[in-house]
Amino acid sequence: MRTMEWQNGTVITIDQTKLPLETVTLKITTVSQMAEAIKNLRVRGAPLLGAAAAFGLALAAYHSKAGCTSELLAELEDAAQVLKSTRPTAVNLFWAADRVLAKAQGFSGSVEALKTLVIQEAQKIADEDAEANLAIGKNGAELISDGDTILTHCNAGELATVEYGTALSVIRAAWKQGKKIKVIATETRPLLQGARLTAYELKRDGIPVTLITDNMVGYVMHKHLVNKVIVGADRIVQDAVVNKIGTFTVAVLAYEHGVPFYVAAPKSTFDLAHTSADVIIEERNPTEVTHFGAHPVAAPGVGVLNPAFDITPLKYVSAIIHENGVYYKKDFPNFKTNTRV
Ligand code: MRU
Helix, strand or coil: CCCCEECCEEEEEEECCCCCCCEEEEEECCCCHHHHHCCCCCCCHHHHHHHHHHHHHHHHHHHHCCCCCCHHHHHHHHHHHHHCCCCCHHHHHHHHHHHHHHHCCCCCHHHHHHHHHHHHHHHHHHHHHHHHHEEEEEEEECCCCCEEEECCCCCCCCCHHHCCCCHHHHHHEEEEECCCCCCEEEEECCCCHHHHHHHHHHHHHCEEEEEEHHHHHHHHHHHHCCCCEEEEECCCEEEEEEEEECHHHHHHHHHHCCEEEEEEEEEHHHCCCCCCCCCCCCCCCHHHHHEECEEEEECCCCCCECEEEEEEEEEHEEEEEEEEEEEEHHHHHHHHCCCCC
């Protein structure tokens, strides 16, 4: 099932803030609704943010009353600015918005033809994401053995992508091959994507999953309760993988315990023109830390740090699974010279 779909001028998706207790369908028809959904994590996960940005531009095109192509183009540029100002870290959002915009900017023809072109390009981005994730599953399943217990952090599942997921696509593919695997999902404070979304997806699919709090990772590694880690990524730069806050801690623990640490991500998540020093780490609202859901748990007025992502140097990464294969440690030095992989 697709997490996000285009239906005649409406984007249909699920409000992920309500899962797993309620399944609420969102019907998005404007760029500002899409921007709100992204900011508030109703739609989230790097590959899905790419589709959201692309479909956001498709909404701008579809509902435009522009009388000429230059007017429509100006509207699309404004819409791209709005979408790009929502969340700074996942590169897929910028990549997709720029790809649709570049297609529009290179076009000469009627307003109607330009609208069609933008909508088609957005749909293509969504279709390519689904295909890439299926291939990631196939490529990554080779690294999974019968009997493995795999730890994953945050949600790199179907909900974080247009379809299948990245890290969870690997797990699903291995499970489908008949490998008897188990998953340990970290709850992923502060917004609990692991508890709310990953555990929900795996439970629904009948894949054995055990939920732990983030501070139990050291214990499960020390007790040899896990023998592989797979996570997704928000941006892969020349020297590091940027992913959900807490990923770096998991990676260092895996390294110390000789547990392979795999990253699964489509090419749209690679940003090899940059290094980790260039990446803007999103800082979110302090109430996400001072409150547990709607309930305050900290002294009023206490100082808070709330970075949504962290940076894992490639030293801690065993391999990166992508749609065309797997990059191993020996391939990582090439990231410095290839801006396109
Ligand atoms: O803040 P979120 O929920 O958008 O963060 C999501 C993650 O960090 C995921 O691990 C990442 O986007 C990869 S999803 C395939």
